[in-house]
Amino acid sequence: MxxxxxxxxxxxxxxxxxxxxxxxxxxxxxxxxxxxxxxxxxxxxxxxxxxxxxxxxxxxxxxxxxxxxxxxxxxxxxxxxxxxxxxxxxxxxxxxxxxxxxxxxxxxxxxxxxxxxxxxxxxxxxxxxxxxxxxxxxxxxxxxxxxxxxxxxxxxxxxxxxxxxxxxxxxxxxxxxxxxxxxxxxxxxxxxxxxxxxxxxxxxxxxxxxxxxxxxxxxxxxxxxxxxxxxxxxxxCNDFEGLKRLTDELSETTAGSEDSEVLVLQAHLATLRGNDAEAMRLLVRAAEQEQSGSTPLAHSQLPGLDLHAASLLSNHGHYLHMHSLLTNTYRELGGRADVAWSFRFGLRCALAGSLSMFGKFDQAEALLESVMKMAMKYPQLSRPLATARRVEAICYWNQGATLMAQQAVNNAIELLTATGQQEQYLFLLAAMLAEDDPHEAEDWLAKARALSPPAPYDREFAWQFGSIEATVLWKRGRLQEAERLLLDVLAEEERSLQEPLPVSGWFARYDVSDSGDATYSLARLEWLLGRVCADGERWAEAADWLRRALATNARCGQPPDHPRRRPMLQELANVLRKLGDADELAMCESELAKFAPQPKPSINSTDNPYRSA
Structure with a gap:
């Protein structure tokens, strides 16, 4: 300042x-x-x-x-x-x-x-x-x-x-x-x-x-x-009605001229309302306008559009396409000093999270160290450091180090006490606590709900609300309520995947083939349904849901040795023992045997010179 x-x-x-x-x-x-x-x-x-x-x-x-x-x-x-x-x-x-x-x-x-x-x-x-x-x-x-x-x-x-x-x-x-x-x-x-x-x-x-x-x-x-x-x-400032009013006025003023900045604002609104297909169409048109101008790539809106498009691709299960987009954009612009600092920082954060999702923890760790170094360049600013902590938490969580992930996200929430906009962090912490401490998770969820955008701008948070609330209900023994809620959220997620994402133009410049018919959010909901059924001793239904969850993760591109796969296999093995299915149990135990002993997280806060105490 x-x-x-x-x-x-x-x-x-x-x-x-x-x-x-x-x-x-x-x-x-x-x-x-x-x-x-x-x-x-x-x-x-x-x-x-x-x-x-x-x-x-x-x-x-x-x-x-x-x-x-x-x-x-x-x-x-x-x-x-x-x-x-x-x-x-x-x-x-x-x-x-x-x-x-x-x-x-x-x-x-x-x-x-x-x-x-x-x-x-x-x-x-x-x-x-x-x-x-x-x-x-x-x-x-x-x-x-x-x-x-x-x-x-x-x-x-x-x-x-x-x-x-x-x-x-x-x-x-x-x-x-x-x-x-x-x-x-x-x-x-x-x-x-x-x-x-x-x-x-x-x-x-x-x-x-x-x-x-x-x-x-x-x-x-x-x-x-x-x-x-x-x-x-x-x-x-999270004034979504104000954003809509101004965007509508600008849309009237610039009608027929295809102003790329106005198209991006319209895409923001469409995303907030859960209309990802419309948001992608608007981004494609905005990219066409940017490409038709004479502004160099590094100083155009195109890099920022890539980040928005990557988020939409992730929502629809196009994880390989998203990862390719982030990786190639990073190679093109990630190391250039003439590119906006905020873009370089956001790109590295997104790519680190993507790498950990695909189990590439060493690469994610190296990128996370550079993210921390960038954030610490402005120690007086809390948002960059909080964002870095959130990425760190996701990397820990993807490795199964839940306690370290909770510590990182708690630190991020503390950093944002004065500036606000903590809802994403509160959701993350509530999700981590839901199984072990449902009472505290419910408190964090209530805080997140109070800070979240009002309808109809809250679609981004809908499945998070449902999955966390259902987990709390399950852990309190209210199995039927938890199951009904999970089935409702699952149906909504499946419905949202039915409309294909119209990826074209600038965002299709890399030839990536992925079906986009599965998301990690679907897999998590299926896994939770399997565990709720298991608690109710409905073993056959539990096994079906757990098999679906493992298959969904595989369709998302999750590698067979990813740490997040282990607890699913362990849960399925327990259910198969109850069913007495020796053949499938043997196959499941064979898969589990391929995992090394529970690894110590490679991202170690005490060894990282860029991380504050």
């Missing part, structure tokens, strides 16, 4: 909102032109001090490479204006030289140098662009910088500038001023998110939304871009 107040205070809105390039207010120029030389000199000195501090740490920002260039670019732009007024030649020339170098190295971000020339300081008149709207913009940016700086220092007074920002923005009385305020507030909300100030992101984006409503729809492309930003923020 340390760099954010410097950027906001130093640059104002010109450093934050590229679309408002005409808004370059310079208080130093104003002070100097009105004869306040001492104040102007003092402000320049402070600006230079802040600039040096930011310059030293610019490469540490958790932003894509091009975003860091823009921030650096705009900082130097603002400083050049300030320092030319002050006539500090050595600093001004250094800044302008660096600025020119950026123009040469980043031609896609060029801006006309002629627009930066400043009026003669002796003129006494403020520049033409120093309008009331610009003063408002600078003032809001400055107040926000103060608020962020105070929050960084944990000062209670951090709310005071924020309240003033709210008051000013809500008093906007004309369309142009409202547009300026919307741009500033939206950007402030976006900048707050990487630093996990989600409460402020929520406040800023809600305020921006209210202000944007005052702007007539015919304002054009600017408002469309702002609404895209606001929709992304609604998504990050």
């Amino acid at each position: 340390g760099d954010l107040p410097l950027i906001l205070t130093l640059v104002g809105i010109s450093a934050l909102v590229a679309i408002w390039r005409r808004l370059r207010p310079t208080p130093v120029a104003k002070l100097w032109s009105y004869g306040h030389e001492h104040l102007a000199r003092s402000q320049v000195e402070k600006a230079m001090e802040m600039f040096r501090a930011v310059e030293l740490r610019i490469d540490e920002f958790p932003y894509p490479g091009h975003m860091r260039v823009v921030i650096h670019h705009d900082m130097m732009n603002a400083l050049a204006l300030q320092l030319e007024w002050e006539a500090v030649d050595e600093h001004a020339s250094r800044v302008m030289a660096a600025l020119h170098e950026l123009h040469v190295s980043e031609p896609s971000w060029q801006r006309p140098l002629s627009g930066w020339q400043v009026l003669d300081a002796r003129d006494g008149d403020a520049p033409d662009w120093w309008t009331p709207e610009n003063r408002l913009g600078w003032h809001i940016g400055s107040l926000a910088g103060q608020a962020f700086a105070r929050r960084q220092l944990d000062l209670p007074s951090a709310q005071e500038p924020l309240a003033e920002v709210t008051r000013i923005a809500e008093s906007c009385h004309d369309d142009f001023t409202a547009m300026v305020a919307t741009a500033i507030l939206t950007t402030l909300a976006e900048v707050a998110c990487p630093y996990e100030y989600f409460d402020w992101a929520e406040t800023y984006s809600q305020l921006a939304w209210r202000v944007a409503d005052r702007v007539p729809r015919h304002q054009g492309d600017e408002l469309t871009e702002f609404k895209k930003d606001l929709a992304q923020l609604r998504w990050q």
Whole structure:
């Protein structure tokens, strides 16, 4: 968080909102032109001090490479204006030289140098662009910088500038001023998110939304871009109705133009509602639009679309296709420094989980170490580290190390106490505890349910609710209720697999053949049904369900020696003994004999230098 107040205070809105390039207010120029030389000199000195501090740490920002260039670019732009007024030649020339170098190295971000020339300081008149709207913009940016700086220092007074920002923005009385305020507030909300100030992101984006409503729809492309930003923020803040409203408005505005960003927003909504086929169709269309443009692969939306598509493929049992997509995308882009940090991190997390699912624990461990190293680069941020812990927990669980998995996911939940969005972690912990401690599992499940999206945006969690709740019922001896619930959830899962996933275009670029007719969620439900039947001494039915679970796992591509297969075989062996089926029991015991003694997990927290104590 340390760099954010410097950027906001130093640059104002010109450093934050590229679309408002005409808004370059310079208080130093104003002070100097009105004869306040001492104040102007003092402000320049402070600006230079802040600039040096930011310059030293610019490469540490958790932003894509091009975003860091823009921030650096705009900082130097603002400083050049300030320092030319002050006539500090050595600093001004250094800044302008660096600025020119950026123009040469980043031609896609060029801006006309002629627009930066400043009026003669002796003129006494403020520049033409120093309008009331610009003063408002600078003032809001400055107040926000103060608020962020105070929050960084944990000062209670951090709310005071924020309240003033709210008051000013809500008093906007004309369309142009409202547009300026919307741009500033939206950007402030976006900048707050990487630093996990989600409460402020929520406040800023809600305020921006209210202000944007005052702007007539015919304002054009600017408002469309702002609404895209606001929709992304609604998504990050779990406001799904807000996301739907903005996405619907954007769909009307961009009808016929196939805007890839709007298509991605529509795909998010379809996924939340459990309509995976529609989500995939939208992603395919978005990928077509991205491919038709001139943006290089590393800086396009395509890598992010791959991650979304991989999730849909996993939901439908296309595990080999998903793994191929993640593996090849990692080979293409995973090691490139010019690719967004967040994408590289998310890709490694997804691939580590996929590797452990296929029993490739050594490779998963190596990738997990790099994930931990990336997360620890920003120790002040809880979400990356919590995500890494969740992947670690999944890898442990896939190896059968349930206690270590619980410890990892507990740590992730603690990390997210302040920032929220813990529901996935709470589900995972409840699932791990359901058999051994149903009372505690029920508590975690209730917390997860309270945090989960409301209907109809909760389809992603439906089978998790059902399977965990059924396990709790079973362990409390309510076998009939557990069985009915498991059968209902199983039927819904089977129904969702009946509609094929329309994978084509960009996402079919790797020739992978898998049927997609089985999922690990199906196998888990079948396994639970087998165990419930066994507890009720319905041995024949139990054996049928357990055989189905093993066959489903095999269709999913699970290797025969995967640790998760052992407990299924052990359960089936116990049931076969009750049935007196000696032949099948012998085959089952032969399969079990191939497993080595219960392995010690290869992912060992005490030996990993990248893992915190």
